[in-house]
Amino acid sequence: MSDDVLDKDQAPPPREALEDNRLTGAFVDEVTDALAAGDTARVQELAEPLHPADIADLIEQVEPHERQQLAAALGDVLDADVISEMNEVVREQLIDVLDAGQVADVVTQMETDDAVAILEDMDEEDQAEVLRSLPADERAAIEEALSYPEESAGRLMQRDLIAVPEYWTVGQVIDFLRQAGDDVTSDFWEIFVVDPAHKPVGTMRLSLVLRSPRNVLVTDLMNREQTLIPVDMDQEEVALRFQKYALISAAVVDPSGRLVGVVTVDDVVHIIQEEADEDILRLSGAGDGDINDSVREIVSTRLRWLVVNLGTAIIASIVIGFFAGTIEKMVALAILMPIVSALGGNAATQTMAVTVRALATDQLTEANTRRTITKEIRVAVINGAAIATLVGVVAGLYFANVHLGLVIATAMIGNIIVAGLAGVMVPLTLDRMEVDPAVSSPVFVTMTTDVMGFLFFLGLAAATGLTG
Amino acid sequence: MSDDVLDKDQAPPPREALEDNRLTGAFVDEVTDALAAGDTARVQELAEPLHPADIADLIEQVEPHERQQLAAALGDVLDADVISEMNEVVREQLIDVLDAGQVADVVTQMETDDAVAILEDMDEEDQAEVLRSLPADERAAIEEALSYPEESAGRLMQRDLIAVPEYWTVGQVIDFLRQAGDDVTSDFWEIFVVDPAHKPVGTMRLSLVLRSPRNVLVTDLMNREQTLIPVDMDQEEVALRFQKYALISAAVVDPSGRLVGVVTVDDVVHIIQEEADEDILRLSGAGDGDINDSVREIVSTRLRWLVVNLGTAIIASIVIGFFAGTIEKMVALAILMPIVSALGGNAATQTMAVTVRALATDQLTEANTRRTITKEIRVAVINGAAIATLVGVVAGLYFANVHLGLVIATAMIGNIIVAGLAGVMVPLTLDRMEVDPAVSSPVFVTMTTDVMGFLFFLGLAAATGLTG
Numbered sequence: 001m002s003d004d005v006l007d008k009d010q011a012p013p014p015r016e017a018l019e020d021n022r023l024t025g026a027f028v029d030e031v032t033d034a035l036a037a038g039d040t041a042r043v044q045e046l047a048e049p050l051h052p053a054d055i056a057d058l059i060e061q062v063e064p065h066e067r068q069q070l071a072a073a074l075g076d077v078l079d080a081d082v083i084s085e086m087n088e089v090v091r092e093q094l095i096d097v098l099d100a101g102q103v104a105d106v107v108t109q110m111e112t113d114d115a116v117a118i119l120e121d122m123d124e125e126d127q128a129e130v131l132r133s134l135p136a137d138e139r140a141a142i143e144e145a146l147s148y149p150e151e152s153a154g155r156l157m158q159r160d161l162i163a164v165p166e167y168w169t170v171g172q173v174i175d176f177l178r179q180a181g182d183d184v185t186s187d188f189w190e191i192f193v194v195d196p197a198h199k200p201v202g203t204m205r206l207s208l209v210l211r212s213p214r215n216v217l218v219t220d221l222m223n224r225e226q227t228l229i230p231v232d233m234d235q236e237e238v239a240l241r242f243q244k245y246a247l248i249s250a251a252v253v254d255p256s257g258r259l260v261g262v263v264t265v266d267d268v269v270h271i272i273q274e275e276a277d278e279d280i281l282r283l284s285g286a287g288d289g290d291i292n293d294s295v296r297e298i299v300s301t302r303l304r305w306l307v308v309n310l311g312t313a314i315i316a317s318i319v320i321g322f323f324a325g326t327i328e329k330m331v332a333l334a335i336l337m338p339i340v341s342a343l344g345g346n347a348a349t350q351t352m353a354v355t356v357r358a359l360a361t362d363q364l365t366e367a368n369t370r371r372t373i374t375k376e377i378r379v380a381v382i383n384g385a386a387i388a389t390l391v392g393v394v395a396g397l398y399f400a401n402v403h404l405g406l407v408i409a410t411a412m413i414g415n416i417i418v419a420g421l422a423g424v425m426v427p428l429t430l431d432r433m434e435v436d437p438a439v440s441s442p443v444f445v446t447m448t449t450d451v452m453g454f455l456f457f458l459g460l461a462a463a464t465g466l467t468g
Numbered sequence: 469m470s471d472d473v474l475d476k477d478q479a480p481p482p483r484e485a486l487e488d489n490r491l492t493g494a495f496v497d498e499v500t501d502a503l504a505a506g507d508t509a510r511v512q513e514l515a516e517p518l519h520p521a522d523i524a525d526l527i528e529q530v531e532p533h534e535r536q537q538l539a540a541a542l543g544d545v546l547d548a549d550v551i552s553e554m555n556e557v558v559r560e561q562l563i564d565v566l567d568a569g570q571v572a573d574v575v576t577q578m579e580t581d582d583a584v585a586i587l588e589d590m591d592e593e594d595q596a597e598v599l600r601s602l603p604a605d606e607r608a609a610i611e612e613a614l615s616y617p618e619e620s621a622g623r624l625m626q627r628d629l630i631a632v633p634e635y636w637t638v639g640q641v642i643d644f645l646r647q648a649g650d651d652v653t654s655d656f657w658e659i660f661v662v663d664p665a666h667k668p669v670g671t672m673r674l675s676l677v678l679r680s681p682r683n684v685l686v687t688d689l690m691n692r693e694q695t696l697i698p699v700d701m702d703q704e705e706v707a708l709r710f711q712k713y714a715l716i717s718a719a720v721v722d723p724s725g726r727l728v729g730v731v732t733v734d735d736v737v738h739i740i741q742e743e744a745d746e747d748i749l750r751l752s753g754a755g756d757g758d759i760n761d762s763v764r765e766i767v768s769t770r771l772r773w774l775v776v777n778l779g780t781a782i783i784a785s786i787v788i789g790f791f792a793g794t795i796e797k798m799v800a801l802a803i804l805m806p807i808v809s810a811l812g813g814n815a816a817t818q819t820m821a822v823t824v825r826a827l828a829t830d831q832l833t834e835a836n837t838r839r840t841i842t843k844e845i846r847v848a849v850i851n852g853a854a855i856a857t858l859v860g861v862v863a864g865l866y867f868a869n870v871h872l873g874l875v876i877a878t879a880m881i882g883n884i885i886v887a888g889l890a891g892v893m894v895p896l897t898l899d900r901m902e903v904d905p906a907v908s909s910p911v912f913v914t915m916t917t918d919v920m921g922f923l924f925f926l927g928l929a930a931a932t933g934l935t936g
Contacts, residue, residue, distance in 0.1 A: 189674070266711075284820070316810070338784050350773070371531065
């Protein structure tokens with residue numbers, strides 16, 4: 001959250017620009033038409049009443065090759081607020097074409113966390129150039145933030161906050177706030193209370209400060225139960241704390257316990273979405289796919305995973321190859337094979353998705369792991385038996401071969417049980433090894449279910465003399 | 469957010485109970501040991517210092533059959549705050565065993581939105597009984613909330629809020645807040661400004677109120693740009709607005725524009741997580757799976773999807789069946805088939821995941837749809853060509869059959885292009901038809917890629933006389 005209240009006397013933006021919270025195609029066309037006609041005044045007129053988040057959307061919505069032109073046409077309408085709101089990928093593309101001086105101008109208008117978000121994605125050289133163009137105190141703040149690990153609280157936090165001594169009264173707090181000038185932020189939701197060593201001892205909700213008479217002591221009003229965020233805590237962990245304890249803001253402390261910054265919930269809201277999306281995309285082998293990535297970036301991520309999956313598919317084919325003779329004698333086996341691998345794969349994916357998300361949201365812990373695994377086995381046995389019966393009957397009837405029906409039924413139940421087990425054990429093991437289960441599980445899990453599925457099916461067929 | 473500040477003089481909870489934000493197995497064991505020994509005093513002693521969210525976790529972590537006993541042992545420690553924090557599934561199980569009077573007791577201590585969350589999941593009979601046991605004004609508030617659609621703003625909102633007239637000054641606002649008694653909430657982050665018809669005209673951040681001198685007029689301080697939430701807006705939409713405009717709270721209005729309630733960001737944070745999780749689980753065919761569901765619930769959800777997938781797998785098998793003669797003549801086809809279907813399936817899943825999430829987060833709109841589809845086709849062509857070359861070479865060499873290599877390469881590139889197209893077109897079409905793309909896409913997409921994959925591969929083999 002950067003600036004104060006927006007232009008307070010401004011009427012709400014024209015609602016025709018938005019429908020269901022998205023910019024309409026018609027509005028975007030109007031802007032691009034004005035752009036093509038070189039009518040920058042019209043472009044600004046259309047964009048100016050919009051909320052910065054919507055102006056950012058507008059830039060993301062136009063064709064990539066038009067974005068620079070639009071940025072130039074928008075002029076001052078494209079301010080620091082808009083840039084903070086932009087999708088990361090599109091913002092990088094835009095920043096790339098600005099020179100260091102222009103970037104520095106934009107950055108000086110931002111809060112430290114927004115400034116860091118821009119600078120951290122730049123090349124080292126460009127980043128250094130921009131930093132040199134900044135006023136000394138801003139540069140110091142940003143360099144400090146960059147010294148913290150990526151995706152940590154230190155990069156998320158704001159330094160501007162309100163901290164008052166324990167021995168003050170409500171009256172003194174209000175006087176301080178009223179008399180403070182522009183260098184004290186108006187962007188806070190709670191007031192931190194610190195001891196002489198600048199270590200947080202409590203927080204005060206503004207609503208309580210407003211409701212209390214002036215003579216009430218801060219120590220009597222504050223909440224001592226506070227969630228302190230270590231400066232190097234991972235952002236996903238920060239987000240989970242906010243969610244768990246219903247926080248609006250939280251104090252960030254350095255290793256010695258001193259208050260160094262504050263994280264507010266709106267930064268965290270954005271992370272929760274991102275982290276969940278990451279898991280979906282990684283589970284599908286789409287990497288960190290963003291709808292704005294270039295063709296090259298998309299190809300490089302997805303192709304990597306397709307090649308890995310090709311590897312596991314080849315392993316499965318090798319297993320089938322062992323049974324080439326068996327298949328030659330009964331083509332029904334080839335016809336039914338996809339059913340075995342498809343169902344095993346689906347059962348495994350279901351289990352894997354639930355497990356990965358339960359791990360990510362701290363719902364799967366030491367205390368309930370054994371119980372969860374036992375439950376998954378029971379579910380797999382029941383589902384396996386049901387599907388196996390269905391498939392066995394259908395296959396047996398269609399090919400008029402009871403033995404075949406029994407073989408596929410047995411293979412199916414075995415495969416679904418293995419799939420259920422793999423779907424829960426693989427993510428759990430990877431998590432214990434501190435490897436991201438969303439990225440790595442799919443490969444191991446599908447390989448297991450495919451190989452075991454074909455082994456069961458074709459192996460049973462051969463072993464029980466199905467093909468004579 | 470229900471009560472005010474927690475017991476302010478209470479020291480922070482013993483940190484040994486928690487590690488990495490989760491209750492340790494050792495702590496949970498201590499509690500269950502005390503429970504087994506019938507030592508309710510010890511159980512309360514252990515649980516009492518914890519934050520309500522952690523007490524809720526404790527109840528979720530113990531074995532299901534121990535939960536009722538633990539609930540009884542906790543006594544007053546298991547208060548309304550704890551119940552609001554509990555996982556939905558576990559809370560339902562617990563509420564089930566309470567009688568209407570007990571439920572009513574708990575509910576009266578809660579804010580309307582938390583009370584509604586409990587009551588909306590109850591059977592109609594039980595719900596009616598509880599409502600009868602409530603004081604008239606609470607019953608009215610809850611019945612009103614229940615009259616709104618499920619998962620809408622009307623059910624999420626609080627009725628307790630601070631609304632002041634436009635013509636007041638900051639001084640009058642502060643005086644009002646100081647003099648108001650306990651029936652005015654202390655749980656607010658912004659103050660709404662209303663016209664005589666009780667329609668919101670602006671909001672005031674508390675930080676600005678605190679910083680302004682008493683004589684400043686409310687109309688000069690307030691932000692007229694506000695996000696109004698219609699009372700029947702879907703909760704996912706509400707969450708997206710909060711995220712997009714970095715809101716802390718937002719006014720909820722009825723169809724005539726009157727202010728009826730407020731939604732705060734902490735309710736929304738929880739929804740963002742839920743909605744993202746739902747998509748992951750639906751894309752995997754795991755329905756609305758929760759780690760606490762009973763075996764029966766899990767089976768019923770997943771089995772349904774396994775049967776549906778069985779249907780699509782059978783369709784694929786039928787397609788293979790057409791080419792039984794071809795396969796009989798060349799078993800290499802049966803050995804290579806899984807590679808074609810696996811790669812097609814993976815490519816489709818990658819695309820589908822990105823598309824579904826882009827739709828859910830309003831990033832895929834009218835304005836950039838054509839561009840996205842074009843990009844997906846280009847990615848599919850490049851990836852398809854790369855994989856096809858790899859597979860063609862490996863297969864051709866392994867089976868010493870150039871014709872076979874060419875056939876599988878051609879089939880592969882065709883399949884990956886179809887997969888990419890299906891992965892983006894199916895979710896888009898379903899979304900336009902207002903059907904949830906996360907639930908329905910996987911079935912259609914996998915059916916398409918499997919059928920087309922086998923058709924391409926085996927059809928080409930037959931048509932080009934590969935098997936003589």
